[in-house]
Amino acid sequence: MDIDVESDAPSVTVIVIGYDDAAHVADAVRSALAQGPAVREVIAVDDCSADGSGALLDELAAGERRLTVVHRATNSGGCGTPRNDGIDRASSPYVMFLDSDDVLPPGAVDALLAAAVEHGAQVTAGLCVRRELPSGSEVLWQPELYAKPSAIDRPVDHPRLVHDTLCVNKLYRTDFLRTHAIRFPDGRFVYEDFVFTARVLAAGPRMALIPDRVYVWHVRRAAGKLSLSLDRAGIDNWQARIDAHRAAVEILLGSSQKPLGHASRAHFVDHSLRMYARELDLRGPEYRAAWWTRTRAHLESFDPADLEAAPAPGRVLAHLLLASGTPRDLPRVKELAARPARLLPPYARTPDGTPVWSADLPQVSLAHLLHRPTDLLPLAVDGELRPGARGTQLTLRLHELYGRVADAGPRTVDVELVDRRDGEVVQRRTAEFADGPGSEKPAEDGTWVASTPLDLSSPASRGGTFDLRLRLRFADGTHRDTTAHAVRGPGLLQRVAVPSRRHGILLVQPYATHSGSLAVRTAPGVRGVASVVRRRTGRLFGTRGRG
The missing domain is CATH 3.90.550.10 (Spore Coat Polysaccharide Biosynthesis Protein SpsA; Chain A)
Incomplete structure (x- = not known):
């Protein structure tokens, strides 16, 4: 031709x-x-x-x-x-x-x-x-970039371009x-897109952005052979990501688009660092130690301004890694890396009252939390979901955070049960927070408690996985959208078969996602229960299902 x-x-x-x-x-x-x-x-x-x-x-x-x-x-x-x-x-x-x-x-x-x-x-x-x-x-993927049609003469004037x-x-x-x-x-160069895109941006092209859907990226996490980028279980994958990012930054810093190199570092802290930090508890001690050491070495090459330009959760995690030579506080790291971020207690202060990560790491400051807008605070809400024959009860405990919660005055929490397949909200509830002893004060354990029943029989008719989304509402008119930290303990996060008027029997399993958020799986009817058993048996004996 x-x-x-x-x-x-x-x-x-x-x-x-x-x-x-x-x-x-x-x-x-x-x-x-x-x-x-x-x-x-x-x-x-x-x-x-x-x-x-x-x-x-x-x-x-x-x-x-x-x-x-x-x-x-x-x-x-x-x-x-x-x-x-x-x-x-x-x-x-x-x-x-x-x-x-x-x-x-x-x-x-x-x-x-x-x-x-x-x-x-x-x-x-x-x-x-x-x-x-x-x-x-x-x-x-990166919908903010493509919210409306636009033409860009100089990529350097649009640092968010490095996010895609x-x-x-x-x-x-x-x-x-x-x-x-x-x-x-x-x-064999994993994350080759990083380098190619950096070379494209470094050449300073005239660009057009459109809101149309132009590509469907199929993610098959249960595939027998994962794609190179999805296969993150080994430390080599993280090293490949670091190497590709370093190469991309060097390309941008060596071009007329130099500010994009600094923006790429800030994005690494907010995106890559948080994504892999959420998964640290899934890895063994050897991986964690290697990840911590290699990440610290990479972050040490950043300019201080690059770290400060990153959004707060990733920035705090970066300062924590730089301050500690070995892995520590992994449950708190995982929760802060979640989206939305959650900062679990304890909440330490220096002698002068400045919020810090911990008493032994006063250099990792959390002072920004004293003036951060309420809708961006990394509020921690513990969630317990207890299925039973008489219904399913959701209990939420909102933690105080350096006085910010009490100042705002927690009033209610809106709860949404969201089908992960299509994002449909299948149930809504609103519960009031109970005040502790004294107006606008938490209970002795430093939490406000709200509780509401959930009717799982209706969404369970479709079966599947459902996320819990929360909107905390305060007396000062502000609110915070977040998720609940899945509490682990006796009788929690266990698969339970409960009677159902609609289905006869309903299999319910509260569980913690990779980021620690509370979610729930349901399987309606005898057939649904049998399907779950078959899948579990298949995993035990090394077979795979596609259903």
């Missing part, structure tokens, strides 16, 4: 990369071809698969003139090299990337291409949707990439 890349026709080459993904690669390719005539060609690069992916792609290409298949003779070990192969072969004025286990939603290319042409943009970006499978629940490190939700001028020799790191 002889196509001139310098042609003025606004058309796109979609580069699809895959390795041993015969189960999904055809869907990815078809989603690219289904974009219509704006996609002049699809280049599918098979990274030396051994599962028949290459033959499957050849079969598709035999019936589709726009599809070209590239067979690599050796496996590259990563995603960068096959994407570079695609860039080298692209023959359209614009290029974009698609992974074999993801899809492009209808209209994605037309939306990106129209904005690119209208604004003369060298890079055009849109919304990426993270879709959890098999549940189908969706989370928007993905390469797949963007359309690039092919000549822009080639003129600036912008390529992905070759070989």
